[in-house]
Amino acid sequence: MLMKKIVILTGAGVSAESGIKTFRDSGGLWEEHRVEDVATFDAWERDPELVLKFYNERRKQLYECKPNAAHIALAELEKKFDVQIITQNVDDLHERGGSTKVLHLHGELKKSRSTMDETLVYPIEGWELKMGDCCEKGSQLRPHIVWFGEAVPNILKAAELSSKADIYMVIGTSLNVYPAAGLLGYVPPYVPKYLIDPNGNEVMGVNNLTIIKEKAGKGVTELVKKLMA
Secondary structure: OOOOEEEEEEOHHHOHHHOOOOHHHHOOEEOOEEHHHHOEHHHHHHOHHHHHHHHHHHHHHHHOOOOOHHHHHHHHHHHOOEEEEEEOOOOOHHHHHOOOOEEEOOEEEEEEEEOOOOOOEEEOOOOOOOOOOEOOOOOEEEEEEOOEOOOOOOHHHHHHHHHOOOEEEEEOOOOOOOOHHHHHHHOOOOOOEEEEOOOOOOOOOOOOEEEEOOOHHHHHHHHHHHHHO
């Protein structure tokens, strides 16, 4: 018998309890930096050393963080369901929590890519990426992150996955960041949907939506128990 397919869209709220800071929680600043100064291509062209330093600090912090109850619970679902995670997060906590199918919309913090050829992507050894670290074609490596204003290469794949869900979950995201926020529109109307977020509200035009106003750790654990029963 075919397993039911659960597709899960996650945002910053799923990693917050692991100690990963989000810029939306700190007045639009990441560690006192404006987004425009560290997370755009213009910033990279203007001051690549600052951008590298910023992401090195994020990477160093990530190595000190561990998956939380939400990450672990989502991995448990794989015992009974075909589970696909679509995440807006650039951390690897879903993978470290045990999930095996994770699509990253906004890139991956522990990887770098060529500035000459975006298909050349490499794991970063340790937490530092430096000026002078080059790809095999000789160009400087940049963080493998989708910066503000850049295209989201995996969004079409995410839309296709969303359209095939038997159950859809949205965890720890405000549904304010597009194009990811538009993915709910691809989920068939009859599919049961769950929104887990302390500030979760009804979403215009979305049917069969259950809102669980809890932090990810508690809300996900409770929902997973219900689905696994």
